[in-house]
Amino acid sequence: CSELDETLAGILKNEVESRGIANVDIIKADATRFEISKRAHIVVSNTPFNISSRLVVKLCRDEGLLYAVLGVQNEVGLRLLAKPGESSYGRLSVIAQLCFDIVKLFKIPPRAFIPRPEVATLVLRLTPKHSLTEKEIADVELLTRRLFSLRKRKVPGALKEAFNLSDEEIRKLLSRCGVSQDLRVYELTPSQLLRITREGFLELHSL
Structure with a gap:
């Protein structure tokens, strides 16, 4: 589990240890920069809005990824799902759809978060195709x-x-x-x- 905020990383570490969870490590780092293990793994992230696109592109190169469940800003989610000819269709749509099968799971309203964001969060499941070099x-x-x-x-x-x-x-x-x-x-x-x-x-x- 990656968390850049030192306070939150400490809280997460304490929670994991108090519950006796042995297969989760808390890493204080930017998720778009640290080296992901090549062992089989899944990624679950309530993704900070400012790194959503960079994280998706990074996961395209994640050889051990089984699947990822990402909560992303609604606008980013629409870009990931967009079809050719649509206004939201662009670079991110192309790269993500070549690398993943993408399924919309559900939407989380802004009121579910503290502090409250201005837009909803879209939760997607990305299953890698592992078809590109x-x-x-x-x-x-x-x-x-x-x-x-x-x-x-x-x-x-x-x-x-x-x-x-x-x-x-x-x-x-x-x-x-x-x-x-x-x-x-x-x-x-x-x-x-x-x-x-x-x-x-x-x-x-x-x-």
Whole structure:
């Protein structure tokens, strides 16, 4: 169990010890920075709103993760679940959906917390697919970071601006990937974006 606040970490440690719980360690650390064990484990987190996105991306690289149950800000939860073409759909949607099967469990109202937040918390279950390599995750992060800064542009124009590709390179790339040149960036599915990264052009055009 990770807790950055020293007082809360102490309270948690005392609770665990008083109840004789042997399989939980209290670690005073930022959950997005400490090294997660490669042994099989689950993650349960009422995630601080300011680290929700970073934690999800970190869990994409968690080799021992069986599943995670995360309480996240409602807005972040909607981004994780968003479909192509929706206003909430973006980089986080793509990366998370490539790495996890995501299920909405329930919503917690603001009145359940002290101090009371301004928005509800959405509780999600993320089950890893373990289908992407470390390189593929990194490539998807790079591709989506560049393209979703131009999310409303058509895909050919976005690729040209983001990676300095020629019109002919773009035509051949999209043809190989089975992607229409009429789509806009925010309409691309996670699987289409993954196919684009697997074409290997990023090594030549990522500078």
